[in-house]
Amino acid sequence: MTDKKAPKNNPDIEQTSTCDTTEPSEKNKETESVSPSRRGFIKQMGGLSVASLMGTAALLTHSDDAEANTTWAEWFQGNYRLMTDEEKEQAIARLERRYTSEFGKQVTVDGTPAQEGVLFGYALNIQKCIGCRRCVKACVEENNQSRGDKQEIEWIRVLKMEKGEFTIDKMNDGYPGGYGIQVGGNAYSAAGVVLEGEHYYEPKKVPESDSFYFPIACMQCEKPPCVKVCPVRTTYREPDGIVVVDYNWCIGCRMCIGACPYWARRFNWGEPNLSSKDMNPKTHYLGNRPRMKGVVEKCTFCIQRTRKGRYPACVEVCPVGARKFGNLLDPDSEVRRVLARKRMFRLKADANTYPKFFYFID
Amino acid sequence: MRKIIKFTTDYVGYVVKGGPKFYAWLGFLGIFVLFWMYGNYMQWTEGMIVTGLTDQVSWGLYLANFVFLVGVAAGAVTVVFPAYVYKHKALHEVAVLGEMLAIAAVVMCLLFVFNHMGRPDRVWHMLPYIGIFNWPNSMLTWDVLVLSVYLVLNVVGGFYFLYMKYTDQKLNKLFYMPIIYIAIVWALSIHTVTGFLLNTMPARPLWHTGMMPIRFIITAFAAGPSLIIIVFLTIRKNTKLWIKDEAINMLSQIIVWCLGIALFLTLSEVVTDLYHPTEHSAGLEYLMLGHNGLNRLVPWFWSSLAMMVVAFVMLLFPSVRKNHNKLVVACVLAFVGIWIEKGMGLLIPGSIPSPIGEFTEYYPTLLEIFNSIGNWAIGFIVLTVLLKGAIGILLGDIKYAKE
Ligand code: SF4
Numbered sequence: 044m045t046d047k048k049a050p051k052n053n054p055d056i057e058q059t060s061t062c063d064t065t066e067p068s069e070k071n072k073e074t075e076s077v078s079p080s081r082r083g084f085i086k087q088m089g090g091l092s093v094a095s096l097m098g099t100a101a102l103l104t105h106s107d108d109a110e111a112n113t114t115w116a117e118w119f120q121g122n123y124r125l126m127t128d129e130e131k132e133q134a135i136a137r138l139e140r141r142y143t144s145e146f147g148k149q150v151t152v153d154g155t156p157a158q159e160g161v162l163f164g165y166a167l168n169i170q171k172c173i174g175c176r177r178c179v180k181a182c183v184e185e186n187n188q189s190r191g192d193k194q195e196i197e198w199i200r201v202l203k204m205e206k207g208e209f210t211i212d213k214m215n216d217g218y219p220g221g222y223g224i225q226v227g228g229n230a231y232s233a234a235g236v237v238l239e240g241e242h243y244y245e246p247k248k249v250p251e252s253d254s255f256y257f258p259i260a261c262m263q264c265e266k267p268p269c270v271k272v273c274p275v276r277t278t279y280r281e282p283d284g285i286v287v288v289d290y291n292w293c294i295g296c297r298m299c300i301g302a303c304p305y306w307a308r309r310f311n312w313g314e315p316n317l318s319s320k321d322m323n324p325k326t327h328y329l330g331n332r333p334r335m336k337g338v339v340e341k342c343t344f345c346i347q348r349t350r351k352g353r354y355p356a357c358v359e360v361c362p363v364g365a366r367k368f369g370n371l372l373d374p375d376s377e378v379r380r381v382l383a384r385k386r387m388f389r390l391k392a393d394a395n396t397y398p399k400f401f402y403f404i405d
Numbered sequence: 406m407r408k409i410i411k412f413t414t415d416y417v418g419y420v421v422k423g424g425p426k427f428y429a430w431l432g433f434l435g436i437f438v439l440f441w442m443y444g445n446y447m448q449w450t451e452g453m454i455v456t457g458l459t460d461q462v463s464w465g466l467y468l469a470n471f472v473f474l475v476g477v478a479a480g481a482v483t484v485v486f487p488a489y490v491y492k493h494k495a496l497h498e499v500a501v502l503g504e505m506l507a508i509a510a511v512v513m514c515l516l517f518v519f520n521h522m523g524r525p526d527r528v529w530h531m532l533p534y535i536g537i538f539n540w541p542n543s544m545l546t547w548d549v550l551v552l553s554v555y556l557v558l559n560v561v562g563g564f565y566f567l568y569m570k571y572t573d574q575k576l577n578k579l580f581y582m583p584i585i586y587i588a589i590v591w592a593l594s595i596h597t598v599t600g601f602l603l604n605t606m607p608a609r610p611l612w613h614t615g616m617m618p619i620r621f622i623i624t625a626f627a628a629g630p631s632l633i634i635i636v637f638l639t640i641r642k643n644t645k646l647w648i649k650d651e652a653i654n655m656l657s658q659i660i661v662w663c664l665g666i667a668l669f670l671t672l673s674e675v676v677t678d679l680y681h682p683t684e685h686s687a688g689l690e691y692l693m694l695g696h697n698g699l700n701r702l703v704p705w706f707w708s709s710l711a712m713m714v715v716a717f718v719m720l721l722f723p724s725v726r727k728n729h730n731k732l733v734v735a736c737v738l739a740f741v742g743i744w745i746e747k748g749m750g751l752l753i754p755g756s757i758p759s760p761i762g763e764f765t766e767y768y769p770t771l772l773e774i775f776n777s778i779g780n781w782a783i784g785f786i787v788l789t790v791l792l793k794g795a796i797g798i799l800l801g802d803i804k805y806a807k808e
């Protein structure tokens with residue numbers, strides 16, 4: 044964890060730069076691609092076990108037999124969705140052992156299943172969001188994503204949408220207007236296309252007067268294209284509507300990344316970088332347990348919290364209360380009340396994916 | 406049974422022996438395999454972080470080559486189809502070489518798929534019964550299915566033919582012909598399904614067009630025979646097997662037709678998308694014209710187009726088709742042009758911009774290039790060996806000797 048990437052959680056938004064100036068991992072990684080090679084060589088000198096070839100190198104640094112057996116058992120385990128309760132228990136126990144020794148602290152892996160009569164839904168007030176990215180940071184801390192320059196994974200991205208300007212002197216600049224209305228240029232030569240927005244903004248202060256903010260993450264689609272394309276059904280919809288990934292079953296083909304219309308999925312291009320200090324030991328099998336290299340991950344509505352009746356981390360942390368969460372099947376839940384009273388929409392409704400993530404304005 | 410053992414030993418004995426040229430060629434390819442071993446070792450131990458792929462552009466060089474090579478595999482049918490359906494004599498004599506090419510191409514496809522996968526060690530998760538084969542939902546499972554069946558059809562058909570020739574027996578038509586006809590239709594299916602693999606994702610507007618499968622097939626039937634002509638001419642030069650001019654003529658005519666149609670389809674797509682460009686045209690616009698200074702793919706697009714146009718115009722002239730020196734030039738242009746069109750011209754701009762409108766450029770890393778060239782080198786080693794054995798049998802150099 045590099046400190047320069049971790050903004051101090053200062054509650055006073057108007058006065059400090061609370062903005063996480065996160066460089067996207069996806070870009071950083073490119074410049075870094077030479078140095079890991081050298082590291083690999085050193086690792087090789089240290090001796091290469093068969094199990095490390097199976098992609099579990101990290102845990103075998105102090106290889107003893109019991110651990111190696113655990114690794115093999117993990118490698119041979121079936122898909123979580125199809126396991127019997129007993130197998131699930133075993134898999135969970137195995138993981139707890141592994142994580143506990145790997146991170147040097149007591150780690151629990153929860154397997155709480157979906158409760159009946161629950162369909163989770165989310166609503167976000169874009170009018171209120173100030174773009175401080177606290178949710179992004181809280182999410183990373185809660186969900187054990189990889190940190191650091193080499194590979195930084197964030198599930199939430201906050202898009203900054205410029206409000207656009209209409210001034211006479213800009214008429215010929217080809218300045219793309221933020222409302223999606225073309226400013227400048229002419230009917231034959233378009234000045235610019237405005238796409239959804241950008242998420243690398245680094246202002247001194249938020250909110251900026253010329254922008255509004257639009258956070259995105261996995262929409263937990265009711266008709267998820269990512270699930271349909273997965274060749275091994277490792278990503279699937281749980282009965283409470285959360286789309287999950289069994290990280291131990293994913294083959295890393297990235298079909299789902301191609302199919303997701305919301306760019307919600309992230310890939311562990313290298314071994315995730317998560318120090319034991321930063322590691323959140325309260326995990327769920329289908330949620331925030333540490334991932335391995337070569338597999339896909341994404342937002343799970345904080346399954347480890349919400350299945351225990353808590354709010355997702357992003358909901359708790361949002362300083363302006365822009366985020367609402369609850370059971371869509373319960374008419375009295377916060378999210379249902381929002382849907383009943385506010386003007387709402389879903390992102391990219393044309394994709395026909397029926398997100399359970401709604402946007403609203405007061 | 407003894408015959409089969411004898412066939413195997415004779416065949417292997419024949420293919421590993423060769424002149425200095427043969428070894429020099431294999432040695433040349435072997436150098437790339439060394440780089441490939443290094444590259445694969447790195448990717449295996451470090452993960453895909455050693456590639457230039459990102460969350461924004463998560464499908465790159467590997468999958469581009471895969472898509473192209475599926476086309477080459479399917480393109481082999483341009484030898485088999487005229488040979489058996491139109492009873493084309495000259496092609497009929499060498500049809501088995503087409504099957505050998507198909508085998509080598511599918512082998513390369515598999516190598517590229519393994520490179521593309523983040524967890525190749527978990528490939529067994531896809532096997533029916535022990536794993537989960539998400540069929541018929543996932544297009545990828547369809548692709549696996551059609552490709553592996555295609556491989557089996559070509560291996561069985563090709564080696565059955567060679568074995569019968571080796572033992573000097575008559576082909577059992579009832580067994581052999583159905584394999585051939587099924588393989589012909591199957592060749593279409595592999596590239597169609599690969600088209601569906603991409604174009605069934607509305608999240609990627611550049612790919613989301615019904616034109617995809619037909620464009621795939623048409624370009625495959627130009628790229629495939631281009632390679633075959635080059636291979637055939639090499640065989641004529643270096644072995645005693647004389648592939649007749651009519652065979653090469655037929656193939657060059659197929660190329661010119663298919664190239665023409667391919668260019669027409671490209672034109673239709675460009676006009677449809679760019680007459681009034683919407684957000685869905687952003688990928689194509691980026692590919693052709695760049696976006697605010699991000700224009701890494703632009704030279705690839707235009708050079709590919711130029712190569713295809715030049716190859717097409719050249720091949721329109723019978724004098725070029727008859728002059729084999731010029732013909733090779735046209736074939737190389739067509740082959741390379743289509744290779745670019747599949748990769749830099751289709752696969753990569755499909756991810757740019759990303760579904761949320763972000764433009765990220767993609768640079769393959771050196772290791773990625775090592776691995777890709779290595780996969781090609783291995784494919785060519787397989788191809789060389791397969792062709793050598795097949796030619797030996799066609800020539801009668803390998804024959805079953807009764808004691
Ligand atoms: S937002 Fe993307 S990853 Fe999430 S369920 Fe929908 S398609 Fe899948």
Ligand code: SF4
Pocket residue numbers: 272273274275276277278288292293294295296297298299300338339
């Ligand atoms: S990357 Fe993993 S989750 Fe995604 S489609 Fe492939 S196997 Fe399924």
